[in-house]
Amino acid sequence: MRNPEQPDQDRALRSMEIHSVDEDVDVTPAIMQKVRQIHQLRHGKQQGNRRRSILIATLSAIIVLSSITVYASTYLVQIKNKEGQIILSTMEPWKFSVPEYNQKRREETEAELKKKLKPGEQAVYYIKDMQMTADAKEHPLNYFYLPNQHKDYDDLAKDIEEKGAPKIQNPAYVPEGYTFDHGRIQITNEPVLNTPEYESLLNELKEKAEKSEEEHELFYKIVPWSQVASTVIQYRKGESQLTMIAFARSKGSTVKVPSKQAVKLTVKGTEMILSSSTGQSRRLTWLSETEEVLYMITDDPKDPLPNDEFAKIAAGIIVINRYSNINFELFVTNRPFYCS
Numbered sequence: 001m002r003n004p005e006q007p008d009q010d011r012a013l014r015s016m017e018i019h020s021v022d023e024d025v026d027v028t029p030a031i032m033q034k035v036r037q038i039h040q041l042r043h044g045k046q047q048g049n050r051r052r053s054i055l056i057a058t059l060s061a062i063i064v065l066s067s068i069t070v071y072a073s074t075y076l077v078q079i080k081n082k083e084g085q086i087i088l089s090t091m092e093p094w095k096f097s098v099p100e101y102n103q104k105r106r107e108e109t110e111a112e113l114k115k116k117l118k119p120g121e122q123a124v125y126y127i128k129d130m131q132m133t134a135d136a137k138e139h140p141l142n143y144f145y146l147p148n149q150h151k152d153y154d155d156l157a158k159d160i161e162e163k164g165a166p167k168i169q170n171p172a173y174v175p176e177g178y179t180f181d182h183g184r185i186q187i188t189n190e191p192v193l194n195t196p197e198y199e200s201l202l203n204e205l206k207e208k209a210e211k212s213e214e215e216h217e218l219f220y221k222i223v224p225w226s227q228v229a230s231t232v233i234q235y236r237k238g239e240s241q242l243t244m245i246a247f248a249r250s251k252g253s254t255v256k257v258p259s260k261q262a263v264k265l266t267v268k269g270t271e272m273i274l275s276s277s278t279g280q281s282r283r284l285t286w287l288s289e290t291e292e293v294l295y296m297i298t299d300d301p302k303d304p305l306p307n308d309e310f311a312k313i314a315a316g317i318i319v320i321n322r323y324s325n326i327n328f329e330l331f332v333t334n335r336p337f338y339c340s
Helices: 006-014 028-042 050-072 100-116 134-138 153-163 196-211 307-321
Strands: 078-080 086-091 122-128 141-145 179-188 217-223 227-237 240-248 255-258 261-267 270-276 283-287 293-298
Touching: 078 270, 086 270, 086 283, 100 122, 100 141, 100 217, 122 196, 141 196, 153 179, 153 227, 196 217, 240 307, 255 270, 255 283, 261 307, 270 307, 283 307, 293 307
Parallel strands: 086 255
Antiparallel strands: 078 086, 122 141, 122 217, 179 227, 227 240, 240 293, 261 270, 270 283, 283 293
């Protein structure tokens, strides 16, 4: 879908003073000790004083992370690469609103398309509805992709290899009570205005709409896709979701994370931003060493995670992924992130 809030993002960023945060805390020892203990426990290994060690490691991580939160929560946070270039930073959240009627019609349309498409198919669609506002009429075409939701991680891993999607392993640690729900690969295809492809699709669908006597109707066409955007893994505990995403992106640009409060963490030698906005999920964000994969972990506002839990999940992912050779040429915006 389009990202119409981009100008608001730019204005918000220009109005803010960016403060460099030099202090950071390396929570690797405590976090990795906790991950190792949980891994050993899963395999039936016993260690003396395990409960006492786990308690000390967990409390230490909480104390360290709590102290940095108090220090840095009012500052914008930046992360630089070895060359001193800013590759990850926070920014003021933007306000985004879609006319209620437009949003309702698009939700209804995509619910209908879910019933018509097969997993892995993409459609471009046109809504015939005179009540849609000018925004929808200026950009009448939209794309909808129905992902294949894998209930088993091994099946997801095969799909990752086949499609060349960003690699993200099943984490070595997840909080108690969360179990693997599904994994999927997301693609992107933005309709580019005034291109021959766009005009051809628009004319084809509008012609069908004009011949129809229905006042409100959906017209769509299944089209191929070529761009992989991200790999998503979701864990679930009751109604709460824990989401981990690996975005493919182009190296050489700065990723901006909208946030009201943020802290900078160092886990396994990798600097990360833990950010939050009022009433929304918190997000832990970092880049791979190649800067060509953006990782993100989000919790559920109904079941917010403590700071140390974010770090432990990330530590398990980094252990597997950090030294992998990954080469991707694409980064696609996916609210609330954009690449400048």
